[in-house]
Amino acid sequence: MVGLGTLARKIFGSANDRRVKAYRPQVAAINALEEETKALSDEALRGRTAEFRERLASGEKLEDLLVPAFATVREAARRTLGQRHYDVQLIGGMVLNEGGIAEMKTGEGKTLVATLSVYLNALPGKGVHVVTVNDYLARRDAELMSRIYGFLGLTTGVIVHGLSDEERRAAYACDVVYATNNELGFDYLRDNMKYERGQMVQRGHAYAIVDEVDSILVDEARTPLIISGPVEDRSDLYTTIDRFIPAVTPADFDLDEKQRSVSFTEEGTEKLENLLAAAGLLKGASLYDIENVSIVHHLNQALRAHKLFQRDKDYIVKDGEVVIIDEFTGRMMPGRRYSEGLHQALEAKERVKIQPENQTFASITFQNYFRMYGKLAGMTGTAATEADEFMDIYGLEVVEIPTNVAVARIDDDDEVYRTVQEKYNAIVETIREAKTRSQPVLVGTTSIEKSEMLATMLTRAGFRQADFNVLFDGDEGSTTELVFQVLNARYHEQEAYIISQAGVPGAVTIATNMAGRGTDIQLGGNADMRIERELGAMPAGPERAAAEAKIREDIARLKRKALEAGGLFVIGTERHESRRIDNQLRGRSGRQGDPGHSRFYLSLQDDLMRIFGSDRMDGMLQKLGLKEGESIVHPWINKALEKAQQKVEARNFDIRKNLLKYDDVMNDQRKVIFEQRIELMTEESVEDTVRDMRHDVVAEMVARFIPENAYAEQWDTAGLAAAVREQLNLDLPVEDWAKEEGIADEEMRERLTNAADEAYAERETRFSSELLRHIEKAVLLQTLDHLWREHLAALDALRSVIGFRGYAQRDPLQEYRTEAFTLFEALLNNLRQAVTTQLMRVELAERPAEPEPLDERMIQAHHIDPLTGEDEMALADAAVARGEAAGRFSATPVAADAAAFARAGRNDPCPCGSGKKFKHCHGALV
Template sequence: MAGLGMLARKIFGSANDRRVKSYRPRVAQINSLEDEVKALSDDALRARTAEFREQLANGAKLEDLLVPAFATVREAAVRVLGQRHYDVQLIGGMVLNDGAIAEMKTGEGKTLVATLACYLNALPGKGVHVVTVNDYLAKRDSEMMGRIYGFLGLTTGVIVHNMNDDQRRAAYNCDITYATNNELGFDYLRDNMKYERPQMVQRPHAYAIVDEVDSILVDEARTPLIISGPLEDRSDLYTTIDTFIPSIVEGDFELDEKQRTVIFTEEGTEKLEGMLTEAGLLKGASLYDIENVSIVHHVNQALRAHKLFQRDKDYIVKDGEVVIIDEFTGRMMPGRRYSEGLHQALEAKERVKIQPENQTFASITFQNYFRMYEKLAGMTGTAATEADEFMDIYGLEVLEIPTNMPIARADDDDEVYRSVQEKYDAIVETIRDAKTRGQPVLVGTTSIEKSETLAALLKRQGFRQHDFDVLFDGDDGSKNEMVFQVLNARYHEQEAYIIAQAGVPGAVTIATNMAGRGTDIQLGGNAEMRIERELGDMPAGPERQAAEAKIHEDIARLKQKAIDAGGLFVIGTERHESRRIDNQLRGRSGRQGDPGQSRFYLSLQDDLMRIFGSDRMEGMLQKLGLKEGEAIVHPWINKALEKAQQKVEARNFDIRKNLLKYDDVMNDQRKVIFEQRIELMTEESVDDTVKDMRHDVIEGLVAKHIPENAYAEQWDTEGLHAAVLESLNIDLPVQDWAREEGIADEEMRERIIKAADDIYADKEERFTPPLLRHIEKAILLQTLDQLWREHLAALDSLRSVIGFRGYAQRDPLQEYRTEAFALFEALLSSLRQAVTAQLMRVELAEQPPEPEPVDESIMHASHINPLTGEDEMALAEQAALAGAASHFSATPGKGADVFGQVGRNEPCPCGSGKKFKHCHGALV
């Protein structure tokens, strides 16, 4: 059957080929309009935008306008940027317009492709969001592509750090808005913590194009965006528990590296109970008594911190803080903290200051945020391996777009060595050989530790690490030096510039996985960045033009030299758990038909080989009797590794899918609460809502204390009297009413309702209706927010223990749904009671109460982009506190966020006395 399938694909093409082919007729139509559009004046070309909008207003559909709109954008790009969309880029634009994922190789111009779908989908005026993986790319792309949109009469906005709400609102009101996934998500959460509708910054979610879609919708899908604030300080407890763990030795715990779990054995539990009893922390005889739930949680986290998490692999200690290292990229994630007390356990382990735990104010996952868009599309160089996940979770189809030029990169089979040392020796020798021939080399590592191990090896072999403020000057002489550069979490500020120059002949760049993603590695170097660096101070004129021409000539010469040497040589130091990450690394070489080469070096001691690899593979290699320094190279090895990776990918997909099922439960409730908040903020008056709540509370009180069809002597009138006094602040003669002959529960209810309504009417007369309406809305929103926060904490606690229901042969997910629904109903009941009780007690003060939003100074927004390793929100707070510029890397004007628009030759506003271009506006 497999043979028949292969035969059918050869004759008819794959499903992907057929889909791509279906776009070709429209490409031909766009090409046929090229001469006609080229003949238009600038004003006539710009006027087409108004014509398209008029056609939409008259009933035309976007699909009807696709061909002329794409032809318009292509011509505008030629006039403004000097770049013409290739035919394959037109196909990519159509895929994006269809709400699918365009997989396009590195260097195929995805940024330019997005302009086609952006322009077309911006015509209805609902707003288009272009989502990037970091602020540098958002700003760079909005400035460059914004020139095309501006030429065609559309507005472009960008959301970056340190922007206030007015600036954000203005950016969201633009036709096309560039922003990071973090900024979009946090703005959504903050909007739903506002108390007036005009304070919100976002518009409804119409259309989004997600750049590096695999990073945002797959890698980051497991961690929610969280806005939180600190709780009470419990650092003493963490420190005390941490002192017990060094006494826990092998045999006291069971470690499973594959599942990333560690648990106490029976012996370990007994030992721990003794230590906790001695410290006075244990209540009762057993660690697992109900009173010790919190202690159990903390000792388990301390055990994880010591036995599962390794310094300089999972985290580093920098400036007295524990900073997480991202598992995908090996880059630091400042501001990101592990939840549920794990980060505090790590801080106790490393003897640094323990920061207090946080209470969640609002949270959402990217899975649920991006599913809010009416139409969603994405683009990346690597999505095919995750196609099932994109379709299953987001309903997004993945289409592979052919490259403009055939790929000329040679992907060698993996070389497998017995030990890590032998593998590194082979890598160093390969680097030396490539360096001698003038071939640029990019070495991909999976962690900071491994990149620095390799750097140390190179230094011992006579190589010298480049200073980061010194880059390649373009003369051949410097290339003969045995120098290299390291790009990892410790130096991520320079990533765009370093990675852009990694294609210079003889350059050796060691990068933790995909650091610098979003910046092309061009053979010979990047002309724009060199011009900015070398000629930044030179005024425009003939002299500058000549200097620029010289740089272009130099880069063309260096490019030819790099091509002659074989193009960019990508070396992988080990396989990643995901094939996609390996493909990203490979894809850095061979852009736009350039030659290139890639090879992975492995050892039997690598994590993937050791934990997930086939035992048969190890046995096979041992039988072959490899000599020291020898490697096995065979396609079968690649296939066996690929199968191991597929197993891990499938497991990770199942984890993400399972997490989403649980998050969907919270998401349904979140939507109800957030929609309710917007409705309440939008309404002029909430008095009907307040009245319904008051009546519901009364009905509930009567139903509780006067059972249906019960005799009067069975009524709990004393309890009803007390409940009415507590909930409504009214002292009613309930017992006297109950003694009246023939009275029924319905009449009791009506009397209590009338009494409450009369008192409230009197309150309204004293307060005046406008003031009471204001108070009602303020109390209702504040109470809703407080209860929602408590509800989030309750759901977190429920989620952490619900798995144990599986031991009772019950489905944990179904149990979670049932319990979460009961908690939500309790939230709504508490809301009615709390709002009613407060409003019945409120008295007129000199100033009406204003809704008190959460103090933003204590709020902490946390989420990380695995491909950048940065928590942009935390970095923004640090920059604001320091009064320094934002962290934009390798771009002029990096102080613009803090200081606004400052001329490059003007004094820097920070007061240093230097020119802005030499201070906060300098290139990194």
């Protein structure tokens, strides 16, 4: 029986159908301009950019220019790349321009689609950011699409890891910038660690298009970007804590695999209290006394390390280091470390050298970073399953764009076996059958471990692992040779080439994950990538042209053979916890109307099946008489699995949403601090700010030691005098003043304020106004940064324990907001006191002309969770630490008099004659 919803959609169409239909008139208008645009000369077509900008300057809106601008880009793409945007690609460009997500199937040309909206939104000159998942794709897309932008008079920049600040600043100044999500986020954080406005590299956040938007804004958004540096070594504590875990029995903890959580039971807590007390580590009577918060935290992390994290699945031990394995891609992530002591707990568990913990200098979630953009858009092949999250978190609507050619892929129901061994035996047999008919096969696994397991089974079955540098030649019958390729490349360039040739007849490719590869699997192979690889060094000329023609002819022959064999056969070795990942794997087959096939093989021992009630199903299958090697196939099983996946997706959404709720509290404070820093760096002088701080400190001091409406004999004059000495560096007769008849707190505050101002004025006379203005700004920014780091650490600690307030029937989030606000107030109060104290004590100190090298700590930029997609960030350059050491201003009048040093500007040559700028020599901050 047809449901009412299905019947209504047949009559009226779905909401998505109606949305797509609404774009058709504009598509028709663009098509109507095609012949006119084709008739333009190159110069006339290029001149349209200046014309559009003039129209914007005269008051027209971007929407008024959409039709002619899209027609211009389409013609420029045809002339530069030989590619013409399809009508459905024009619709995708319109969705991006409106700030939505264009869901387009694999092979529909998303990279080309982006050029339409990029060009239109680059016309105002504020910069457009195109976000990719790895450096290789950023470079590749920028190089290819810059031909279109350059032809139309726009500049293109690319941000990849390893660039200097000058190179980054130049790239961000371009009209169009291609960059990875991590580079953008870390550049934002690093910009807010700079001490001069001119050192910042980003120029704003006007418009961004996020490629593989589900990977970046969903998968990678579970944990924040963090810039951190090492703190004191506490390896003994981790080693000591780890010794207690082997004594823990299953009765001592509760393990929830669905929620990926583990916690001690009451029995376990009591046992650990006794063990810790015996070891002299327990303070007080209870483990949960406030003095033991740090011990409890490290115990919990050690328990997670032992009971939740598995070696060779979640991490591996290589060269004496614990290396994280990405859950999605199965790749090793060298340089990545778990936060909050978890990585140290794993190192203690594996008995390897424990690296020091890191202190957070700056952090931000992808949610809050990308929500800074005035307009945000995205594109991917799989977004519909997360549509609610995109709308809820980012205000992005998902629009499914129709394919240019109807999808011809056949998606079989899942085959379910009782055991993993039976499942893999069936997979090997299916691969063998596909090989006999020369059908290319792509096998998707969920981890490196499972890829290697399948590779071992194929080897035992007579297959041989080989690479595809030498492609198959169907005429010689080598397509039936039992060879396969395992995709575990370390470099994206090599990875992209292997993927591009996975459509060759008879090719068998085992890949850990297919999300965000950025390269299509074309039947017969990718001609352009083969030409680049085989003829890259050959100069242009008749010989190269002939060689290219031969390769293209070979590709065409191989494509015909692959089509005859049924197209690409996609085999899934198990269901992933997210439907999107399964859909991404399936979507690799059936590109641009090609035939294809997909099938998932499951067993009751798979993680998803095991966690979601396979025990009952196993008993039922045995009663039904299912024999070894036989499978059960039924649409009901697919529906049951989809419901299980929906539960996991909902849980992951809750995790991300919860993270965001807490980060929003910090984000409000982050914005205040970062905006204040920029304001301070931009101002010529912070003299007024420093004076107000000094006066506030005096007022707070008087209020603390002289109670309101109290008699003079009730004043704590000794305490006030000590505070004046400590914070104002002044030895004043406060106690004598208090004995004067009729003196009040107002007069006391006025005397102290005047004394502080006079002492500061005398310091200005000695240093010179220009030099003191520089010192004020440097001290203010450095102190603000130091206190902000301490504040971040305090918030992290608060976040880890605030959940216990729930036991007292209080909302942890509301409690966190209240406590965080109190901590922020304390930060501002401490800032006033610290800045005032430092400036009242600062002196010109003598030192050698050549300063001793700074103790440059390696500052790490990392995204510290296994669910981080294609994160390729390595240890950040030590240059991130420039200006990070807090301390006093130091200058030495050795080769010139003090007046010369006082007159020297920050960028002037140093008067000592070293040849360096003043700020890098005697004006350096150490």
